[in-house]
Amino acid sequence: MDDFREDIFDEQKIKKAIKKGKRKSIIMIVFVSVIVFVVLNAINFAAYSYFSQSAFKQWDAYIKLSTPNGYISETVDTKGILGGESQFKVSKNMKIKSLVIEQKQYKFGVLPSLSYSRIAGNSIGFTGEDWQVTYKENGWRNLLFFHPDVTYQEYKHDEDLINQMQGEQIYEVALSFDKPYKQRELPLYELPTITWFWINTYSDSQLKTFQEKARKNDWSSTFIRENEALGFSVNYSIYSTIKLDNEYEDFLNLLQTSFYHEHHRAYDFMKDVDAKDVEILGIVVYGTKEELTNIIQQPFIKAVSLGGVINNY
Known part of the structure; x- marks a missing residue:
């Protein structure tokens, strides 16, 4: 103690x-x-x-x-x-x-x-006297598309611009068809090694809106812009007999995954459409002037829009 x-x-x-x-x-x-x-x-x-x-x-x-x-x-x-x-x-x-x-x-x-x-930035071609073309950050043109079920006052024809260019270059060209084609109906038996297919994901209400704009607005602004055209790429030679089931399935998965609500709407419109019934509205192809000439001059090509251009080396 x-x-x-x-x-x-x-x-x-x-x-x-x-x-x-x-x-x-x-x-x-x-x-x-x-x-x-x-x-x-x-x-x-x-x-x-x-x-x-x-x-x-x-x-x-x-x-x-x-x-x-x-x-x-x-x-x-x-x-x-x-x-x-x-x-x-x-x-x-x-x-x-x-x-x-x-x-x-x-x-x-x-x-x-x-x-x-x-x-x-600045606005180019917004005078109503020329196409309202927009450009990417690297200076390339954004592609323009023309839906075959819409009657436009004017169509883009960049083949003359391509023919004026000198040297061996690779051109990116968007080609809009005269009507929707299913893959087995494509008038081209063989397509270039890299081909991007523009798919018809547009509802009747969207087509009606396109038609009203084409009728009421200046021709220079009535087209579908590159980011509004949906499709998928194939990186091998395409023949009319080849099926695109796998590419189409991947396309549907991308529509579901994208955050953009318009892509979700497109998925709802396309989810029940079988690959063999998918309508192709146009294509984006890549090649030299000589390689693309035969395709561009085909009668089923309604519009030609030039995008990127790179040196061929």
């Missing part, structure tokens, strides 16, 4: 006990903080990875659907809190090589990071 009383009134021992208690408290606080930090970072990383992968799939589907032979070639993600931001490059397969055509960004997650961008 006397020893106990001495301990109680021993100032040095009291200070040591207090210090020991503080050390234990600090160690416990640090330990708990580290555990909380690790757990929260693990949760944040898991959420970031999930949202990042989900957003990439949606944007990859969107790019593949809205950019003929286009795809995301590179992404750089910045992690935020339960989300982040992705900077990505869009490339296009131009038969002999792929080139970056645009750089874009998207945000993802519950609390995506904040960022600001500034874009400067």
